[in-house]
Amino acid sequence: MYRSLIFIALSLIFSSCEDVIDVDVNTAEPRLVIEASLDWEKGTTGSEQTIKLSMSSPYFSTDTDTSVTGALVTVTNMNNNTIFSFTDENNGTYSINNFEPIIGDTYQLTVVYNGETYQATETLIASTSIKEINESIEGGFDDELPEVNIYFDDPIDEENYYLISFYEIGDMFPFFADVSDEFVNGNEVYYFFEKEEDEDTNMSPFEAGDTVEVKLYGISEQYYSFMRLLIEQYYNSGNPFASNAALIKGNCINPTNPENYAFGYFRVTEVDVVSYTFE
Missing domain, CATH: 2.60.40 (Immunoglobulin-like)
Incomplete structure (x- = not known):
């Protein structure tokens, strides 16, 4: 009984000392996020491709809808000047069904959004099987x-x-x-x-x-x-001996306003896909 009373008294003392502390966390201006992985799976035509656009948001943000609509998205084959225009699906994704992947050719992504132009260039690399x-x-x-x-x-x-x-x-x-x-x-x-x-x-x-x-x-x-x-x-991450994380920039640049670059990466690859079920 005596120990119980001491425990209750201590609990009241410590609970009464609790204060809610609001910490101001630095937040950066939102940036365009480009998820543009044009992957040509072996055995397919590679004609159907999708690019996703969104805006970055604060770490503790509860706003889950960061999708970007109304952008103009094109990919140009720099070897033959063929332009592929992606359709805005009005949900943050931009799709196409007539893309032509060619091993060794160089492609340039162009995204025009909110008065800014973003570009990235990659070469389609073959994959072994x-x-x-x-x-x-x-x-x-x-x-x-x-x-x-x-x-x-x-x-x-x-x-x-x-x-x-x-x-x-x-x-x-x-x-x-x-x-x-x-x-x-x-x-x-x-x-x-x-x-x-x-x-x-x-x-x-x-x-x-x-x-x-x-x-x-x-x-x-x-x-x-x-x-x-x-x-x-x-x-x-979480390793006490790991170096501090640094900002890693992708290849999506803003030619006319370099400081307003986009997050994300534009890649063009060939990919081999296999599945295995454990016995």
């Missing part, structure tokens, strides 16, 4: 966890850069990996992915019946450098 996909137990970091393995051949006598995406059906986000052929040029490349238990993200190890979708993108050196920094910052 995933020649084998399987599962194993002992090849990963933990000998008791299953992992998915992929194998592909890197072309010889050229520099190649890849982005690999592993996505288990039902997960919120995929896992990304950036790969260069600097030390494996002309050889077979092997990459694996395993999942550990993580209560914060509701992640659990692979088990029988799980299906994982793997995408292998052929990307430019410029995009490889961008993704390498982005992936490093993302997966090192």
Whole structure:
């Protein structure tokens, strides 16, 4: 009884000392966000493509509708001057069904919005094919966890850069990996992915019946450098020994007003897509 009274008294004392503190957080002016990934999946025409436009918002903002409508969006093939005009779907997406992807050609994105013009340029990079996909137990970091393995051949006598995406059906986000052929040029490349238990993200190890979708993108050196920094910052967040996060700029510039650049990236890639179901 005596201890209970002390506990109640202390609780009243500390609860009475609680004050609501309002912290002023610096916010930047909203910027245009361009999500323009023109990916040509092997075995398809690549004619259907979508670009998404939105505005950046403060971290604690409760306004969920940041979609941008009323913009003019075009992509120009700089090799043959063909212009592809995207249709405003009035929900922040801009689509097209007659895009013509050509390996090795250079494309320029142009977005005109709110009196400003934004541009980005990329070259369509070919992707090699995933020649084998399987599962194993002992090849990963933990000998008791299953992992998915992929194998592909890197072309010889050229520099190649890849982005690999592993996505288990039902997960919120995929896992990304950036790969260069600097030390494996002309050889077979092997990459694996395993999942550990993580209560914060509701992640659990692979088990029988799980299906994982793997995408292998052929990307430019410029995009490889961008993704390498982005992936490093993302997966090192929360690490007490990690360096402070820095602003990573994409390739979407504003030629007439350089300070008013857009967030995001314009990429043009070929991608090989395979799926595997664990046994």
